Amino acid sequence: MNGAALDRVFRAASGRIIAALAARFRDLALAEDAFSESCLRAMRAWPERGMPDDPAAWLYRVAERIALDALRRRQVREQAICDVPPEPNAEDTMMDDSHFIPDERLRLIFICCHPAVAPEARAALTLRLVCGLTTTEIARAFLVQETALAQRLVRAKHKIADAGVPFELPPPHFWSERLEAVLSTLEIAYAKAHEDASGTGAHAGFAGEMLHLTKLLTELVPNAGGAFALAALVRFAEARRPARVDNEGMMIPLSHQDPALWRADLIEEAGGFLRDAVTLAPVSARTLQALLQQAWCRRQSRDEPAPWAEVLLLYDRLLTLRDDAVVRLNRAVALAEVEGPGAALREIEQLATPGLAEFLPYHAVRADLLRRAGRKQDAQAAYQQALALEPPSAERRWLERKLGELTA
């Protein structure tokens, strides 16, 4: 039993155990600390006595005892009587059964994504507590300093405790509003994982967690179309990961990818989620985005024509629901294929969104359109603007190659 094997066991158990402890003791920091301490004890005990049959149940029971001891010590120190742990209810009694830890992860997700938690902390907190990612991994994914991220997490946990964020699931009439915060948090978290085409380092595990988490949401909220659409979206996108970079680590654009490399298992799973999304939420931006992904993933080989006309149609529909620069930019890419680069250029030159100058896809798309329209010098300048924004390595290589072809 080496360190990596132990680490896998701890990580697999972490979300479920922290969620169950948090629900029982109504204290996130206590739940997290008790779980870490029980992992430390496992690292001492297991190599000697062997791994228990149900490692998660072992970790949970030990963590529960650690938490109870900590609460007792706290009471003695503060001589307080207000901190008595809640009496175990029927559910808690069942938890003592060595094979049963209740799944409270949905509650934990709703706590992490409560509107009272700072938006920039929600995704990080969810990844830390529900997915068991380390602060180092999350900091790398969000491109922030580890100390800054750790502080953000601490502040968020204090806010949850001080403000009295409930540990109950919100009542049904809050669901639409609150579920939206959860879905957009997961969307942000996934977008971070997806940005890096090569998917090396922390991102790989991170994207895998998203597959798991989105599936969990559909099981827990079986009437929420948005959850199904997101589960489909993440799968279609992940299915293409093996085809996103070439042997030299250069990005391959979607329309150039070899569909034979796409993961058929994930595409099939995604199709199932999408069918439910279409039934539950036929007119929603997330469903349309998943349909867009599916339009591509239906392609069997590069010999088949690319589905640009269908993609353009879907973007036209998406535009009526979500009119922003990102959608308009993506629509322009399809428009260029259907009506030519000139029409697409006219569309994107009209964009006047603040922050567009810092938005890498804007410069990358514009450079490509200018190149195809024969405006060589403007295209060169646009490629240089894109490269100045320090894209991830796979995309940088692609942009450099295109710029090189222009100057050659």
Place this chain on the structure above:
Amino acid sequence: MKYALLVYEDDSVFGADKAGPKIQELVGKHMAFSQEMGAKRLGGQGLKPVTAATTVRTAGGKKTVHDGPFAETKEQLGGFYLVEAADLDEAIAIARKVPLMQDGSIEIRPVMGP
């Protein structure tokens, strides 16, 4: 838990000295709201306009008295409630119902101590 709900609104619409007709309308709404809250309302009070504010400032151990509020802002603290709520979600639900004459904000602050 106990929460303070701090009501921020641009008080210029209430006229000089907060004595215009709008204030009667708003007071009526607050009375109805207080009634609806019942025992959850532990206290609360409307405040005279920000033109009546005086601030005692301590800086470097020296205390000075100033005309005006702590900070000049577009919306001013116009009143507060002290409420009992099970958790933040209940406090938010109550805050959503606090009457306002126009755009404004309700800041929800948990109260220290038991």
